[in-house]
Amino acid sequence: MKKLITLMLAAVTLLGCEVKKPHYESVDEYPVKAGRVQEMYYSPKATEFVLWSPNADSVRLNLYESAESAQPIRSEWLKRQADGAWTINLKGDMQGKFYAFRVYDPLLKYAPEETPGIFAVAVGVNGHRGAIIDMRQTDPEGWADDVRPAMERQADAIIYELHHRDFSIHPSSGVTNRGKFLALTEHGTVSPQGLATGIDHLKQLGVTHVQILPSYDYGSIDETRLDDNRYNWGYDPVNYNVPEGGYSTDPYNPEVRIREFKQMIQALHDAGIRVILDVVYNHTYDVSHSNFEQTVPGYFYRTREDGSLGNASGCGNETASERPMMHKFMLESIRWWVEEYHIDGFRFDLMAIHDVQTMNDIRAMLDEIDPTILLYGEGWAAETPLLDEALRPIKANCTKMPGIGAFSDEMRDALRGPFYDDHVGAFLAGLKGNEQSIRFGIVGAIEHPEVDMSKVNYSDKPWALQPTQLISYVSCHDDMMLTDRLRASVKPLKGNVIDDAELMRLDMLAQTVVLTSQGLPFLWNGEELMRDKKGVHNSYCSPDSINAIDWNLKARNQRLFDYYAGLIALRKAHPAFRLGDAELVREHLEFIDSPDCTVAFRLKNHAGGDEWEDIVVIFNANRQAAKVNLPTDNTYTAVVMLGEVNPQSLPAEWTTIRGAALVPAQSALILHN
Ligand code: CA
Secondary structure: OHHHHHHHHHHHHHOOOOOOOOOOOOHHHOOOOOOOOOOEEEOOOEEEEEEEOOOOOEEEEEEEOOOOOOOOOEEEEOEEOOOOEEEEEEEOOOOOOEEEEEEEOOOOOOOOOEEOOOOOOOEOHHHOOEEOOOHHHHOOOOHHHOOOOOOOOHHHOOEEEEOHHHHHOOHHHOOOOOOOHHHHHOOOOEOOOOOEOHHHHHHHHOOOEEEEOOOEEEOOOOOOOHHHOOOOOOOOEEEEEEEOHHHOOOOOOHHHHHHHHHHHHHHHHHOOOEEEEEEOOOOOOOOOOOHHHHHOOOOOEOEOOOOOEOOOOOOOOOEOOOOHHHHHHHHHHHHHHHHHHOOOEEEEOOHHHOOHHHHHHHHHHHHHHOOOOEEEEOOOOOOOOOOOHHHOOOHHHHHHOOOOEEEOHHHHHHHHOOOOOOOOOOHHHOOOOOHHHHHHHHHOOOOOOOOOHHHOOOOOOOOOOOHHHEEEOOOOOOOOOHHHHHHHHOOOOOOOOOOHHHHHHHHHHHHHHHHHOOOEEEEEOOHHHOOOOOOOOOOOOOOHHHHOOOOHHHHHOHHHHHHHHHHHHHHHHOHHHHOOOHHHHHHHEEEEOOOOOEEEEEEOOOHHHOOOOOEEEEEEOOOOOEEEEOOOOOEEEEEEEOOEEOOOOOOHHHHEEEOEEEEOOOEEEEEEO
16 A cells, blocks of 8 residues: 555656645745746636745635625635746636635734735725736727827926826816726816816826826725725835726726726827826835735845834835845836836836846836836835845936936925925025035936036935936925925015915926926926915825815916926927937036026037027026026027016017026026027
8 A cells, every 4th residue: 555655656746746845944045936927817718827925835716706705606726836836727718707815824924814916917896806807808999009109218208297086086177087097088178267177288288298196906095985085195005917996987897997097098198198107116005914925925025134024115114126026026017017008107116125136127128118118216215225225226326227217306305495394495485505406406417517516415426327317306296285385485575475476486487497407307286287285295195175186276377387388398399408418418508607596507509409509597596686697699589588488478678688687586587599
């Protein structure tokens, strides 16, 4: 009998039917899975499941009729493979069914829970279970013909950040699918005063890219209670490779969110607008219930020597991109969004938590697909990551990451004031000492002989190889809106707060700096309408009453909107403002001596092949006019003056300037000859 069993075991081993669990001293010894990370592969004949979990003792797959049914209709043990994966192939057409894995791993400190795995591509309501669907059936009509809108160079980008709910939830948006992906597919929507809203508004404004706040499946909104109208930014990832259900018209049907997300991309592409996804691989909603921890415990998060979790995200955990399977996961996830959803760019939340190598590998992969796909992120973390500083994708390491950009807090804070106190102002508040930091932003954080690094805030040396590595901005979803910040930090001449006329002047001045600088300009939704968030600093879960854009503002502040649109058109028409190359910036951009609390520069000799030979840009944040000597004896014509672009309403004797320019208080002046 014993002999027979031995023979049988030998036969099993010979046939490769049984792989024994190896002993691992640490998670660093885990084998890297061959092939893709995706875990469910559907065909009408069979559905294959492949889950990577090297240290598991066993893995079970439960099949369900719905995303919420209590009892599985079928339950199967998976089979261990040599590369750490577990597999099973279910014959027959499984379309429409739901699934979840249960992983039994001795390293799991928590009770094993069901998980859809780390790479579900379709899920049921709230993302607890994976869904078996045919991805091709989610493609909207014409999807095969969807292409990226033309863009020659990254330097041509003008980015507009938006939150689905901010943008369209207010009744004044005139949108039918308010707060949904589909809102961005609706043309012809108008405000109560008949002015364009929604996607038509974006077209009118002229931006080339929208950067949408987290739109993958996140955890803070209960998708079964959407009528509660809860709000969240969504920086709490659950399923990284599935659109969020709360922005779909039916979170229960797994195909709907996917199809509607694609319809949104398609509509934006048709409108000539590219789409950037805000990706948050740096942390998850929580750890104990997370798909990462429930699939491969102890692997995806960084821990200290005492076993406690790193917390560079400030949200209780930080992921470990330097581990081969996290690295592979991130690359495949990015590829998934590009290939399946036609995404055109990525904004990495707290990018500095990842590692330089991973970011460079993502860039290389994207370059193979399309080098105009944008890649940038926050070159900082909330707390210090558990990784050597030299390896971190911080701003200072951008020189090791060609083609990858970072937000510039130098320019932002030199304009509006420091991040640590909303009530402290800077250049816009008429305070001197910020001029060199603004110069640093204008050149795009590259080396430039006329930027005095000893006077630049935060950075002591240039951090960009190319100006396109710098994201120029004065506000984003984080912190106060520009309007709130100006009200909080600019000392009024009378009363408690500056008046709306001064507010608009400063708003215009701030965005003129952003839109004439050599980095990639970035605007936050609603700034062009002068919306505010009632002074709320961190509105990540504030109600719609704080976050929603009231489109009645468009008629009230039409002058501001026209100014933004005019500046964007000016930038698009004049390559001098977007040279895209450090050598060209050093050759053609020179600063002009000017009084305190002003910054002046010149783009000379037909910069970038510009039709204008010489362009002079002057920012004056003083409450009185400033005199600046012009660099040549030529006669210049004003194209931006007193809050107007192409100021035809102003008398010609004002707009024709020779010798010296008198720049009105709190305004930008742009001249050319
Ligand atoms: Ca969700």
